[in-house]
Amino acid sequence: MRRSAVTLFLLYLPLFHAKSDDVFSNMTVGELPDGIRDQIVGMFSIRQSIMSHCDPPDVEGVDFLLYTRNNVREPIVLNPLDPVEVPTSLKSTVIIIHGFISTPNAVGLPKLRNAYLNKGGYNVIMVDWSKTAFTVHAVCSLPMIASQVARLVCLLDSKYNVPIETIHLVGHSLGAQMSGFIGQDTLEICQKHVGRITGLDPTGSVFFGAPIQDRLDPTDARFVQIIHTNGGMSGYLTQCGHVDFFVNCGTLQLNCMMLDFMKILETILNDLLCSHLISIDYMAESLSSDKFMGVSCSGCPFFCAEDESGRKEIMGEYTPNTTTGSFLVTVT
Numbered sequence: 001m002r003r004s005a006v007t008l009f010l011l012y013l014p015l016f017h018a019k020s021d022d023v024f025s026n027m028t029v030g031e032l033p034d035g036i037r038d039q040i041v042g043m044f045s046i047r048q049s050i051m052s053h054c055d056p057p058d059v060e061g062v063d064f065l066l067y068t069r070n071n072v073r074e075p076i077v078l079n080p081l082d083p084v085e086v087p088t089s090l091k092s093t094v095i096i097i098h099g100f101i102s103t104p105n106a107v108g109l110p111k112l113r114n115a116y117l118n119k120g121g122y123n124v125i126m127v128d129w130s131k132t133a134f135t136v137h138a139v140c141s142l143p144m145i146a147s148q149v150a151r152l153v154c155l156l157d158s159k160y161n162v163p164i165e166t167i168h169l170v171g172h173s174l175g176a177q178m179s180g181f182i183g184q185d186t187l188e189i190c191q192k193h194v195g196r197i198t199g200l201d202p203t204g205s206v207f208f209g210a211p212i213q214d215r216l217d218p219t220d221a222r223f224v225q226i227i228h229t230n231g232g233m234s235g236y237l238t239q240c241g242h243v244d245f246f247v248n249c250g251t252l253q254l255n256c257m258m259l260d261f262m263k264i265l266e267t268i269l270n271d272l273l274c275s276h277l278i279s280i281d282y283m284a285e286s287l288s289s290d291k292f293m294g295v296s297c298s299g300c301p302f303f304c305a306e307d308e309s310g311r312k313e314i315m316g317e318y319t320p321n322t323t324t325g326s327f328l329v330t331v332t
Helices: 002-012 034-052 109-119 138-159 174-190 261-286
Strands: 063-068 071-077 092-097 122-128 167-172 196-200 223-228 243-247 293-296 312-314 325-329
Touching: 063 109, 092 109, 092 138, 092 174, 109 122, 109 261, 138 167, 138 174, 167 174, 167 261, 174 196, 196 261, 223 261
Parallel strands: 092 122, 092 167, 167 196, 196 223, 223 243, 243 325
Antiparallel strands: 063 071, 063 122, 293 312, 293 325
16 A cells, blocks of 8 residues: 555655756756755655566556547547558548546547547547556556557558558657657567657656656657646656657646635645646647747756747647757746
């Protein structure tokens, strides 16, 4: 019970959250102030303890749900060994991966799915790993589930005329970290990179400071975009993609803030969960809006201010796959 509680705590509450001048941004762990350094070292040791005590994962019951313009409401459950129903004429196949304690129909995900379908030209495959996602050691199952998804991706590429470079993995929270494992596995299984990964506020906690083979990073796809909305709390704090967008500095979202002081504890929890989940809404809205414009911010998330270069890039579905760097996006 104690270990389970620690796992839940790590996945959804802050162990380390520093907002300060950019003096910290280029420091090594050894150069950080004692208090911050001790918290980081402690987080590493807890992560190692959790991962070393992973029980053999049971990944039965992972489903692949296909949606197209012809079946918007009722999905086709794909046979991962023979996914013949996936159309081959569309420009892109989007694979959406939900997070911890979630399902394909959880808050925001149907909106994201429908945004792609309404835009047209997309297949949407939802990875339903909810039977495992509702267990306290869900993080332990990520590599095995990722391997199943990667085998489907490679099969679509090799036998069903769905080029791997047209596949876009969109993962939220723990699903974003899973997308990194999927990208690694496609490279191992079929010696090809997926075209694109978008990480929607990837889980931080147990992944902070992990080696790149154990978390989402730029080597996992041809192009990796990260949208940070609750970094240092539920989400990953610092850069982990080719391009990282820090919305409102990447920690708390203004439109999630509540002023009901009579319910302050409930408010804090709601603000944290809202700020973590709202990354899904931002991604969905990006398919029909160009309002999410980021300005270059090399100091983000520690020092959130526009660089002198004034370089700008759009965030979301239409971010050019040549974009690199960190950007500050202001949303009110």
